[in-house]
Amino acid sequence: MKHFKLYILFYFVRHRLNRLFRSNRPSKKRIRKWKNNLNKSSFYNKNLLSYPIMNKQLFMDNFDAINTVNITKKKAFEVALKSETTRDFNPTIGDISVGLSSGTSGNKGIFLVSPKERAMWVGAILDRVIGFSFRKRKIAFFLRANNNLYESVKSKILAFHFFDIIKPMEDNITELIKIKPNILIAQPSVLNEIAKHFEKNNISLKFDKIIAVAEVLEQDQKKYFEKVFSQKIAQVYQATEGFLAHTCKEGKLHFNEDWLTIEKKYIDGKKDRFHPIITDYMRFSQPLVRYELNDIIHEGKPCKCGLKSTVIDRIEGRSDDVFTFNLNNKEIVIFPDTIRRAIISVSNEIHNYKVTLINENTITYAIEVNNGFDKKEISKKVKSALLHIFNKKNIKNVVLNEGIIEVNTMNKFKRIANESNKTF
Numbered sequence: 545m546k547h548f549k550l551y552i553l554f555y556f557v558r559h560r561l562n563r564l565f566r567s568n569r570p571s572k573k574r575i576r577k578w579k580n581n582l583n584k585s586s587f588y589n590k591n592l593l594s595y596p597i598m599n600k601q602l603f604m605d606n607f608d609a610i611n612t613v614n615i616t617k618k619k620a621f622e623v624a625l626k627s628e629t630t631r632d633f634n635p636t637i638g639d640i641s642v643g644l645s646s647g648t649s650g651n652k653g654i655f656l657v658s659p660k661e662r663a664m665w666v667g668a669i670l671d672r673v674i675g676f677s678f679r680k681r682k683i684a685f686f687l688r689a690n691n692n693l694y695e696s697v698k699s700k701i702l703a704f705h706f707f708d709i710i711k712p713m714e715d716n717i718t719e720l721i722k723i724k725p726n727i728l729i730a731q732p733s734v735l736n737e738i739a740k741h742f743e744k745n746n747i748s749l750k751f752d753k754i755i756a757v758a759e760v761l762e763q764d765q766k767k768y769f770e771k772v773f774s775q776k777i778a779q780v781y782q783a784t785e786g787f788l789a790h791t792c793k794e795g796k797l798h799f800n801e802d803w804l805t806i807e808k809k810y811i812d813g814k815k816d817r818f819h820p821i822i823t824d825y826m827r828f829s830q831p832l833v834r835y836e837l838n839d840i841i842h843e844g845k846p847c848k849c850g851l852k853s854t855v856i857d858r859i860e861g862r863s864d865d866v867f868t869f870n871l872n873n874k875e876i877v878i879f880p881d882t883i884r885r886a887i888i889s890v891s892n893e894i895h896n897y898k899v900t901l902i903n904e905n906t907i908t909y910a911i912e913v914n915n916g917f918d919k920k921e922i923s924k925k926v927k928s929a930l931l932h933i934f935n936k937k938n939i940k941n942v943v944l945n946e947g948i949i950e951v952n953t954m955n956k957f958k959r960i961a962n963e964s965n966k967t968f
């Protein structure tokens with residue numbers, strides 16, 4: 545695309561002005577323009593009045609009809625899968641980038657982005673996350689698979705260094721220390737490896753900014769990183785579905801409601817938890833209209849930073865990772881937070897943990913404790929704390945086996961995982 549960088553600058557300025565002068569809500573003009581584009585989608589052309597709630601399945605089933613750039617699912621998958629094996633990170637059809645979202649096999653999503661949308665995204669990231677500066681800065685970016693979105697920010701003032709997490713972590717960290725980047729972007733499980741390395745080897749490399757992406761950043765991890773790196777950790781909540789939320793100057797995570805409409809679908813009686821249903825006014829090639837994410841969100845209190853957008857207190861996990869049991873034909877549900885709280889209350893010296901539901905009767909758990917503490921003793925207490933949760937719910941037949949925490953940065957790390965429904 546000609547003048548790509550100019551577009552980025554244009555959108556960056558537009559994002560900033562919108563933020564300064566508007567009420568953090570999409571303008572009428574933007575919504576009109578976006579609706580006009582929906583006419584090009586044969587799916588929405590027909591369903592324009594009903595706007596059904598979308599999920600991944602429905603979205604992928606109607607892929608060909610939804611997108612406005614005439615790309616078939618078959619073709620998109622072909623191109624995306626080929627690029628995964630060749631690790632060519634720039635799969636495109638015409639000028640449309642094709643991205644593959646993570647998911648178990650058979651459940652992968654495909655996302656289409658035009659250069660203009662890319663520029664809009666980069667402008668938003670510059671405005672909200674990286675911050676604009678005329679000083680030349682180096683950015684270290686750890687990714688599972690690169691995506692040409694990030695490559696596009698390369699310029700005289702920003703130099704991206706891409707770290708492929710398929711490579712051994714030690715090599716990556718050595719390279720990181722050599723480069724001395726100003727900004728470090730990585731998922732919490734990778735930040736954890738870097739932090740542990742820094743702590744062990746007494747390394748005190750300073751960054752201007754550290755941004756956690758892709759996985760849930762938990763409070764205790766955040767505190768640990770802030771201690772080791774001696775600075776605040778910012779967070780970006782983003783999915784292949786788009787750039788959803790950013791950290792404000794008060795350190796709170798806000799939905800980007802100036803280009804998103806968020807509907808809340810409550811999933812528990814107390815209305816504490818909801819699934820966000822997003823409509824994204826920055827997406828044109830592949831309109832996202834009332835798309836339900838299965839992330840479990842807890843809403844926070846209004847923030848004193850001045851932004852009116854919804855505050856996310858925390859992201860609990862995904863609905864797929866809720867533990868479910870069948871008791872006399874009644875479904876018993878245990879949310880990840882219940883398990884988290886039980887483990888944290890056992891000891892302050894648990895550095896990391898993992899609890900996996902293998903099947904209705906089998907759970908594995910694993911902990912890592914801080915140096916100098918008795919893992920065996922703490923592990924025993926963790927086991928009884930977990931059993932207590934299940935017993936309280938009358939789930940008696942469950943067996944708890946101790947395992948180990950496997951660090952495989954190729955997969956998203958989840959402390960609480962339900963693998964009982966997984967099909968490989």
Ligand SMILES: [Zn+2]
Nearest residue numbers: 792796847849
């Ligand atoms: Zn705020």
